[in-house]
Amino acid sequence: MSFSKEEVRTIPSNVLSRFYQDLQSKFVAIFCQTLLYGAYAVIFLITHWVLVHRQPRGKPINWTMVGISLAMFILATMHIAVNFTRIIKAFVIYKDEPGGPAAFFDKLAEFTQLFGSTIYVVQTLLGDSVVLLRCYIVWGRRLSVVLFPAILLLGSTASGIGILYSMAHVVPEAEIFAVQLQKWILTFFSMTFATNIICTSLVAFRIWHNMKRESAVFGGGRNLRPVLFLVVESGAVYSATLLALLVLYKTESWFQYVLLDVVSPIVGLVFSMIIVRIGLGLTTTGGETRGPFTSHRENARPSDGEKEEEITLETFVAAPRVLEVTATMSSGHSTYPDTDTTYAQPSSGSIDTR
Numbered sequence: 582m583s584f585s586k587e588e589v590r591t592i593p594s595n596v597l598s599r600f601y602q603d604l605q606s607k608f609v610a611i612f613c614q615t616l617l618y619g620a621y622a623v624i625f626l627i628t629h630w631v632l633v634h635r636q637p638r639g640k641p642i643n644w645t646m647v648g649i650s651l652a653m654f655i656l657a658t659m660h661i662a663v664n665f666t667r668i669i670k671a672f673v674i675y676k677d678e679p680g681g682p683a684a685f686f687d688k689l690a691e692f693t694q695l696f697g698s699t700i701y702v703v704q705t706l707l708g709d710s711v712v713l714l715r716c717y718i719v720w721g722r723r724l725s726v727v728l729f730p731a732i733l734l735l736g737s738t739a740s741g742i743g744i745l746y747s748m749a750h751v752v753p754e755a756e757i758f759a760v761q762l763q764k765w766i767l768t769f770f771s772m773t774f775a776t777n778i779i780c781t782s783l784v785a786f787r788i789w790h791n792m793k794r795e796s797a798v799f800g801g802g803r804n805l806r807p808v809l810f811l812v813v814e815s816g817a818v819y820s821a822t823l824l825a826l827l828v829l830y831k832t833e834s835w836f837q838y839v840l841l842d843v844v845s846p847i848v849g850l851v852f853s854m855i856i857v858r859i860g861l862g863l864t865t866t867g868g869e870t871r872g873p874f875t876s877h878r879e880n881a882r883p884s885d886g887e888k889e890e891e892i893t894l895e896t897f898v899a900a901p902r903v904l905e906v907t908a909t910m911s912s913g914h915s916t917y918p919d920t921d922t923t924y925a926q927p928s929s930g931s932i933d934t935r
Contacts, residue, residue, distance in 0.1 A: 604683060606838040607671075611664055613839055617846035618661050621853070625654045628853040631861065646856065649711060653849040656704040660845040663697040687756065689748045698748060701845060702741035702769075708848040709734050709776050712816055716780040719787045726783065733776040740769040758833050766830060774823040781817050819851045 632647050670693065671682035678684065688694060713730050720726040743765040751759060757766075822844060829837035 604686075606835040607668065607682075607686060609836075610839040610842040611661075611668055614661055614664060614842040614846065617843050617850065618657060621654070621657060621846040621849050624850060624853045624857060625650065627861075628856050631856055649707070650849075650853060650856070652707060653704065653852060656700055656707070657845045657849050660697060660700045660704065660842075663693055663700065664842060667693050667697070689751050689757065689762075695745065695748055699745055701841070702745065704845055704848055705769075705773055706734070706738055706741060708819070708852065709737060709773055711852055712777055712780045716783050719784050727780075730776050730779050733772050733779070737769055737772040737776065740765050740772060744769055758830075767827070770823065770827040770830060774820065774827055777816060777820040777823060781820050785817075816851045816855075819847055822847055 628650050629647070632650065633642055636642060667686070671685040675685045676682060680687075685691070713727055713734055716730065717723075717727045744762065747762050747765055751761065822840065826837060826840045826844065829840060
């Protein structure tokens with residue numbers, strides 16, 4: 582659809598500006614989402630290889646992680662497929678309808694809009710559940726630690742359902758910033774952000790605490806590189822994206838459409854990069870970067886009477902139970918009764934995907 586010069590003159594400037602902003606946001610959003618989805622597709626294949634084909638002999642495949650990884654990739658694929666469908670419908674099928682593509686994008690109760698929003702809500706809740714599960718494992722499966730984030734997750738679920746219900750029953754041509762939608766959307770964004778920031782902080786503190794105790798046991802100072810690994814490993818990038826999305830929506834910025842679409846591949850990327858970095862030996866408990874499966878300390882020994890918790894270099898978590906240190910001294914495992922600490926000493930590097 583195109584406007585004649587006479588029609589353009591009769592349209593208020595603010596309406597015309599909003600019209601072009603909406604169209605611009607859709608093109609920028611699908612462009613950014615396509616780039617990130619391409620990167621995610623590559624990382625997903627590596628993740629699958631790490632989880633299924635990189636396992637040490639005799640180690641069972643962690644099908645839970647495989648299932649979560651596959652579910653995230655399927656949801657991200659469905660989401661970008663829906664967005665491309667909407668672009669085609671808006672600019673090909675409905676281009677000559679009253680209002681043109683912009684009017685189509687403003688139909689919140691339209692099937693592809695509802696379906697895409699449902700995928701977004703489900704993937705966000707899945708990502709939050711993974712973050713919560715990771716926090717639960719890292720803290721030794723203590724329910725008391727994750728009780729409040731779990732309540733927030735339930736609140737996110739309820740507000741997500743409220744968003745979808747409101748969109749299906751909203752008045753025709755209502756904007757995404759309509760008051761009846763704002764309360765649900767702001768609640769959803771706020772709760773999912775709070776869930777991620779709390780779990781991220783808890784995981785970061787736990788890993789930092791374990792690294793600090795490890796340094797006390799083995800000696801040697803720490804540098805600032807572990808901070809970077811903590812930020813990436815505990816999903817702070819995703820939390821920052823959610824905060825930006827919350828602010829942009831509250832200010833009614835058109836750029837919120839862009840972030841809303843790129844969140845889908847970002848959720849999968851954050852989850853997969855943790856698996857890939859640990860699985861390929863790119864991250865160690867000390868935050869050092871090494872070659873594949875060479876995370877180790879030479880001649881590692883605990884100090885007398887020192888009891889440590891485990892930092893298991895799994896494909897999903899750096900989880901604490903008893904401090905497990907990969908060494909290259911000899912094959913087999915050595916347990917020191919005076920410290921209740923187990924040292925894994927494989928002849929070749931391996932990862933644990935329990």
